Amino acid sequence: MNSRRDFLQKITASAIAFTVFPHTGVAGKEATERPYDGPVLRVAIMGLGSYGTRVAEAMQSCKKAKLVGVISGTPSKIKDWQQKYNIPEKNCYNYENFDKIKDNPDIDAVYVITPNALHHPQVIRVAKAGKHVICEKPMALNAKEGQEMVGACKKANVKLLVGYRMHFEPHTLEVIRMRNAGEFGKILFFQGLCGFRIGDPTQWRLNRQLAGGGSLMDIGIYALNGARYMIGEDPVWVTAQETKTDHQKFKEGVDETIQFQLGFPGGAVASCLSTYSMNNLDKFFLNGEKGFAEMQPSTGYGPIKGRTNKGELKQPIVVHQTLQMEEMAGIILEGKQPVVPVDGEEGVRDLKVMDAIYEAAKSGKKIALKL
Known part of the structure; x- marks a missing residue:
């Protein structure tokens, strides 16, 4: 075992199988018994590395959030994700052309899961394209960058959330x-x-x-x-x-x-x-x-x-990313207020x-x- 990450990845794989937290809407047995017919947040993931993959897998159990698009600099990854998650070609972008999501009504939000230094410019570009943003933590390299990101999202009238699972x-x-x-x-x-x-x-x-x-x-x-x-x-x-x-x-x-x-x-x-x-x-x-x-x-x-x-x-065991995306969908679509802020x-x-x-x-x- 080279790192704590390797260990945690192994644990999570087994934990996903029995995860259930009905009263917050996380999918499990409850989801199949009571079909969800409310609003769904349609998400594109930017950055298809190990954590992006973890989020994508967790989202397969979501009811309020759905993976519908990808943004990556690696064409082979885009192709793999298209096949695995049934993502249409029109919802696939690279780092040069993703500003075009502005003209794509089928994407509501972008989850930025790239190296820290890229968060600032990428979040601002997503905001200018008129899409809500979820950004992995740390949100930026420093507070000045972070404040600029907040300002850009407010100016564009889109929500900015941070991946505080x-x-x-x-x-x-x-x-x-x-x-x-x-x-x-x-x-x-x-x-x-x-x-x-x-x-x-x-x-x-x-x-x-x-x-x-x-x-x-x-x-x-x-x-x-x-x-x-x-x-x-x-x-x-x-x-x-x-x-x-x-x-x-x-x-x-x-x-x-x-x-x-x-x-x-x-x-x-x-x-x-x-x-x-x-x-x-x-x-x-x-x-x-x-x-x-x-x-x-x-x-x-x-x-x-x-x-x-x-x-x-003895609280329920959950897949953090599934619960996070469900709750963030509620914040963006329904104006829910979390116990601890994630803005x-x-x-x-x-x-x-x-x-x-x-x-x-x-x-x-x-x-x-x-x-």
Whole structure:
């Protein structure tokens, strides 16, 4: 096993078979018993790599969202997807001509699943074409880019959502419910550990021009975003330290390991670790005056497991991407409001904190935040 990703892919394959979460509309046995006849979000996926494939597979179980188009720079992938998912030729585009989706009434939204550095220009082009956008996280390389993307989508009167799949995950939402109900009392501390040993040194995630950084831009955003939704506040300061043991693999500007600390207005503090050099790191811990919540795995593709001071969490096991696309279809088509936001502004808040983490790691100073 070369990385946590390989392990998670194997787990998810088996998890898909028994996934069901009826009350949110995720397809399963319930879907065959009660045919859905409401509005359907017709989606084109941009970027047909491993995660794009995972999303496409998960969408086969959706009722409210349907894969209808593809955008890729690889003609052979387009042909394969056409055959596998019955995608018509008129809904297939490449990176040069996808602006033409403006004239295609059969596509409602584009899910951008490309390297981080491409998100900004591609999302803006999709918005100008008049289509709603779902963008993988991190939404951009920095907060300035993210804000420009939000502005472009507002100007075009289209929605911009970010691929925060954990914001819909049942165990996660149960912990948030318990916290909101005061069951943990005053929140004091959060710990987020996210990491794996990264493999191929030539992959885009280790290319600063494409990734915008290293582990923080890939896996660390889970701990950062998790600290915010688990504590239920936005941080007001950050400190950070970077550690690098392999300067050959992790070039200048590509972080191997970053530890960062966040301070929150209610007095809680968070201690987080993001790394590309250690496996077995996928854990959240939330501590309050009356109780605690521990999740491990906390953000992997599934199944999520957790416990609180009241016992084991026993929420339904779901395919995250299926549930995410169902709920995002509801947001776009029906104006649904999620418990935890997944809009562009949410993405910008994370980017502001990430900018500050890099600044703090470089300067050694505590950086004040105003989100």
